[in-house]
Every structure is written in C-alpha cells, then in structure tokens.
Amino acid sequence: MKYNEQTGEIYLDAFTSAPERKLRTGEIIIHAGDTAKQVFNIIEGCLMVSRVGKDGRRQVMSFLFRNNFVGLTATEKYFFTVQAVTPAKVVCCTRNHLEKYLADEHDAEKTFRNMVFRVLENSLDLVYSLGQRTAIERLSLFLLYLRRQYQVSGAELPNPDLIPLPMSRQDIADFLGLKKETVSRSFSELEKRQLISRPDAHSALLTEVEGLRNLAGIMDFSSPLRLAGPRLKDKPG
Amino acid sequence: MKYNEQTGEIYLDAFTSAPERKLRTGEIIIHAGDTAKQVFNIIEGCLMVSRVGKDGRRQVMSFLFRNNFVGLTATEKYFFTVQAVTPAKVVCCTRNHLEKYLADEHDAEKTFRNMVFRVLENSLDLVYSLGQRTAIERLSLFLLYLRRQYQVSGAELPNPDLIPLPMSRQDIADFLGLKKETVSRSFSELEKRQLISRPDAHSALLTEVEGLRNLAGIMDFSSPLRLAGPRLKDKPG
C-alpha cells in the first residue's frame, strides 16, 4: 500500500488485479440511490461527485483525479452521483472485498481511516468556502485547488501554472454554489486584475499565484492547518 | 459499545471510566492549531465546532449534543475550535488510548469508521444547503435538524416540536452562511407563513412540520438517501 500523508492520496493493494473499466466523457458510474456494491480507484481522467435535490438543483461535492478513491458510504445505498468529466479509467472492487481486505490487513484499516478523514477535511474546506467566501474568492480557491490536484496526481503539465479546466462552467458553478454567468464574470474579473490569463475557455494561466492566495485567504494548500485564525478567548454565551 | 445505526450516535467503551469534565457556557475545549491529543464524548449540553479565517470570518461546522463525538482529525493538530454553547459535561480520553482501543477491539474499528462516515454525510448535507438553498430554506432545515438531534439524543422535551435554541443568532448565522439580521428576518418570515411560532427568542414551536419539510426540500431526515433527485442520464460533456 502506498499512502501520501500530505495529500491523502492512497493506493490500496485491495485494487491490485482488480478489473479495469474505461469511462466515456459524461458517463455515470454511480447513480444516487443504487445499492452501494462497488468502490473505485481512479487510474486516469477526472470524475465529478454530485448530489441532486428534488427540484433539480445540483451541488457538485468534488472533482477527483488519479489515485483518488470514490464510492465510500456508511449506508447501503449511494447518496451521490459520480460521473466522468473526461474520458477516464478506473479500477473497481466490491465493497465486500474491501471490507475483507481491511479486516485482514491491520495497517490498512488505519490508513483507510485517515483517507476518510481527508475526504472529510476537504468537505469542511468546501463548507467554509460556500458559507463565507465571495464569488471571486471561491473561484481563486478553486483554481489553486485544481493546481494542487494536478501537482499531486503527478499530471505532466507543460507548465504547472497552466491549469486545464476539463469541466463546464455549469459544473464549476454547481461546485462553487454560483450561477454559470457569475463564474464567467469572475473569470473575467480575475483576468482584469491580472491574476490569471485565459488562453482559451478550458484552461487558465495563473500569473499571480500569491495574489490568488491572498484573495482566497489561505497560506498554503498543503498545510494541515489551512485557515489559522486568531486564537479565540472563552466568551460567556 | 452502543451504536445507533440510524443516527451515527455512538458510545465507545473506550470512554468508560474516562475522566469527566464540566464546561461553562462559552468555554473552549479545543483551540484550532493545538496539538490533537484528546478526543471527547458529550454527556450533556451543546457544543459548537467552528473554523475562523484569517480575516475573522467564522464558519460553524456543527452543533453537537449528547453522545456525539468530537476531536476527530487525521492531522497532528486540530484545525477547528470547539466551544460550549450551554453548560456541558464531557468525558475525555487521549487519542493514543482511543487508537489502542480501536486496534484491540476488532468490531470497534468498523463502528468507528461508520461514525466518521456519518460526520462526513452531515458535512455534505451542509455543503448542499450552503451551495443551493436560500436563507429561509436553510433555516427550515436547521430547525428540523435540531428537532431530530433532540429526539435522537433522548432529550426530555415537554413537547418534541418546541425546539430550544441555546445558541445565539450570530452562531446560527455563522452555521448557515448568513448574517444575523437575515436569520432574524427569516425567523419572522417563517412565523408570518405560520410554519412556526416563537414563544421567546430562544425557542421555536414548529407548528407545521410538513410545511417546513417542503421548504427545506427533504423527505425525511432519517432516510439515508436524503435528497433523492431524478435518475440522471449520461450526458456527453
């Protein structure tokens, strides 16, 4: 098993010799409501996890890349949908197989738990963004987040600051809790402020990473303490 | 060990004979940035988990009640703050003790993992709320969420629809990603629509639970599939 403490990237041996599956762009591998039988590890490409409400509103929960894991749930059924954003390749194994593997391999259990914590921490990052940040701040953070994802997943980009954006503006909007027009406008605003330039609609060149970091309000994505605030005093309620 | 599959409530024997600690209102038991040495189980009272950004913006991540667990992290340091909203009682045990306990007790490991999943699912619920719902929808959901928390934690309320609100409007606002004035206005609006009435500022009587559910867009909080949407078709991206 390989595990990257910094990023939560994992490769479980449970997936060794597991069957591979190719996905077309837009193909759905997990439907919300289906019985949760399988878990997947991404070999290549980009997948999107989302949840759709009764009235059709959609929230994208995460974009996943190589070595990310998907299919986790405590319940019998998936409560989210997973779809390929680009052509992708995944390996699948059954939940039973994973359970058994975790039961047998003692170290794996702890590693796996840490991985789940990572997912939780990402989710809490998103909560902070959606609850507290403005549109342009969210987009800045999103670009930095993608930059890190590519670094971490070992993508061979010609330039680490030239970020591919395989997903649509609508997908980004649904991730950031905005409308697609607002996403477009925020891209334009970032360009106007000379923090990025846009070679084309599906890539962004980060020309001022520090400026983006300031806007996003983070020190460093790799820090476990991502949002250190002032130490609070006890306050009588 | 007691574990409630529906709610994720847990009581680990790891806490048996663990030292008890009393908390005053407003007292902080976990400071973001401190080394994560301890974990806690709540015996009584209400605790609040939050994160504060560099510029002082605060996001409340959750309100916790009896039998909820707090102190989880994959990293060496806490990246969140935990504070008592009411006078509270907790039992603490060291992370090491918990780790060891989980290593020895085979079943505990799986139970514990399920518990972490519950926390994750709550966090994803919050992501959906913050990203997709309006102010009044978020507040409706919040009231239903509290109602369930009290039910589940076995609180002996004279009326299960008369919900105590021990936290301040500011706390609620920081949880729902709103300003306190907007929270006030949304309370007034719910009252105007006759979905709730307000005996006083720190309790709400839910007079039309179904109406609140419709507004919040959920079928039932206890359902694992909380937000069933229409089954999606593969779409070429």
Add this chain to the structure above:
DNA sequence: CGAGGTGTTGACTGATGTCAATGATGGTGG
C-alpha cells in the same frame, strides 16, 4: 455551411448584506 451547445457580456432584478435605531432580555448591584 448550418445547427446546437457552450461561454461571454450587458441590462436589469432581487435576495442578502450593511448600517442604524429601537425593543427585549438577563445579570448585577444597590
């Protein structure tokens, strides 16, 4: 070349935020 999907931009609307005044609540000390 045309059609349809996607992205950008503009004009306007509306929901939430901001600022400020007033009203309620709760704790403290006379």
Add this chain to the structure above:
DNA sequence: CCACCATCATTGACATCAGTCAACACCTCG
C-alpha cells in the same frame, strides 16, 4: 426586589453582490 446596564434580537432603509433574462460570439460536429 427592583433599577440599571450591557448584550442580544428585531426591524427599517438602503447598498451591493449575485441571479435572471436576453443577445451575441464561439466552437464542434455534422
């Protein structure tokens, strides 16, 4: 016990950011 003060909650008037609706540009695929 009550009066006072500080804090918190509510409400109103106004500002602002993001959403809506619509036009147009662009790209891809036939």
